[in-house]
């Protein structure tokens with residue numbers, strides 16, 4: 052009953068008002084299927100790979116579509132932020148990979164081990180070798196926990212250490228450590244990596260949520276909040292960074308720029324950072340904590356980095372795929388596309404970006420099959436409902452040019468802390484994500 | 493959001509509740525509305541007594557709807573942050589109020605077969 056209001060945009064409202072006409076206008080968009088014998092291989096059945104597979108099945112007739120992914124569980128990762136604040140159980144983020152894959156797709160349940168873009172083959176860990184006409188790489192990214200000396204995942208949940216990116220179980224263990232901090236107070240230390248990362252808003256969300264809960268549990272004055280990051284601003288989009296700076300000021304959260312987390316001494320509860328100050332002077336600093344949140348460096352999976360598909364002159368320590376930022380097509384191997392977190396584009400490591408990227412790759416792939424050129428372009432759309440309290444969030448949507456892109460212009464203000472934006476994150480986001488996996492959103 | 497057609501909205505709602513519950517909810521709404529229309533036609537007038545009780549029950553529906561949304565979403569009235577929040581909150585309350593009033597009216601009419609003409 053209330054929920055249609057939550058998701059209703061002006062466009063949606065007009066569509067609803069237009070009634071059945073809109074339904075019929077929405078459905079036969081998938082008119083004629085394209086006949087082809089092409090073999091399309093998709094590496095990764097996460098948000099991007101699954102959404103694309105679902106749409107290709109609807110658009111192609113006779114194609115052979117193979118999805119390669121060794122992981123049996125599908126993770127709804129935006130839910131991890133809620134799990135790590137005690138708002139949802141770990142199971143909220145878990146489903147099975149096969150729940151989402153459409154009929155007509157062949158799943159090889161093993162990781163891809165090697166890609167040869169010249170011979171156009173993919174080898175799996177189990178030794179199968181597939182030849183492709185088109186390859187879509189969507190294996191997400193890997194979390195490099197080993198890069199932080201003294202840290203290992205078995206520390207999560209103990210000694211005041213949290214690491215919510217590491218998965219559903221670690222996210223609930225993170226809440227065990229964080230909730231102790233919200234009850235007892237002390238020093239909270241929140242970090243993020245120097246590399247590109249998925250959902251750059253997530254470190255902020257965790258900081259805001261834990262501060263909010265602490266303020267209502269142990270109470271103001273009993274805890275300190277420190278946000279220590281390698282960057283020189285709180286967010287890559289200047290207008291958002293300024294807003295967050297003001298919120299940090301109001302909430303008493305101290306920011307420390309130019310701080311790269313290097314090591315953790317769990318027994319002494321000390322974190323060591325390599326620092327670079329505004330004048331470029333480097334050094335090392337040790338910071339004490341009662342609760343430490345670790346987000347490790349993030350990189351493309353080895354199978355990508357060893358395949359020769361990565362950029363040779365950018366992100367050299369990270370290995371993102373060298374694609375055109377508008378078409379997501381490989382710049383050297385035109386039959387290869389990259390989707391999702393692994394794509395080497397300046398923004399866009401969110402599930403919301405995936406939703407915008409998938410139709411673009413679909414368009415260019417289908418055009419390539421029929422010997423033409425696609426027309427759609429990805430503009431860098433990235434979105435992250437930036438939670439600022441339990442019960443409030445800011446809708447933050449932007450593009451390659453750091454422009455704010457508003458989904459609900461004149462209705463939901465982008466940089467305002469709103470209850471509706473929270474409702475979206477809580478109820479509408481997962482549903483939209485699931486609909487996207489099925490190729491229906 | 494990119495394209496938002498009614499078809500997308502339906503897809504999203506189905507994911508929210510699961511297809512079974514979603515269509516069950518839609519059916520419930522349709523059935524209650526149909527029954528309401530049915531008793532109106534059957535009785536050929538609005539019974540003012542039943543209407544009064546239905547009106548008196550509106551605040552209950554409003555409070556129930558708001559409480560339901562807040563509990564389901566871990567939020568409180570204190571989280572209302574801007575004009576759109578107030579509008580959505582009122583919308584929730586209104587839907588709850590009217591939905592419940594229609595339900596109360598229809599239930600009374602179905603239980604008591606004999607229509608009571610208002611004076």
Ligand SMILES: Cc1cc2nc3c(=O)[nH]c(=O)nc-3n(C[C@H](O)[C@H](O)[C@H](O)COP(=O)(O)OP(=O)(O)OC[C@H]3O[C@@H](n4cnc5c(N)ncnc54)[C@H](O)[C@@H]3O)c2cc1C
Pocket residue numbers: 094095096097098099100119120121122127128129130131132161162163164189190191192215216249250253352354390391392393400401402403404405434435436
């Ligand atoms: C804490 C957190 C909060 C987030 N919050 C938001 C949010 O609020 N909004 C938002 O839009 N996004 C959010 N995201 C980001 C979002 O989850 C990702 O951007 C999205 O899942 C990317 O999709 P993907 O398909 O590229 O990668 P994934 O969904 O990670 O899927 C990658 C798949 O590839 C498979 N794979 C890996 N290696 C191989 C291999 N060698 N061979 C075969 N398969 C392989 C994996 O098993 C996996 O199934 C968040 C992420 C995190 C971690």
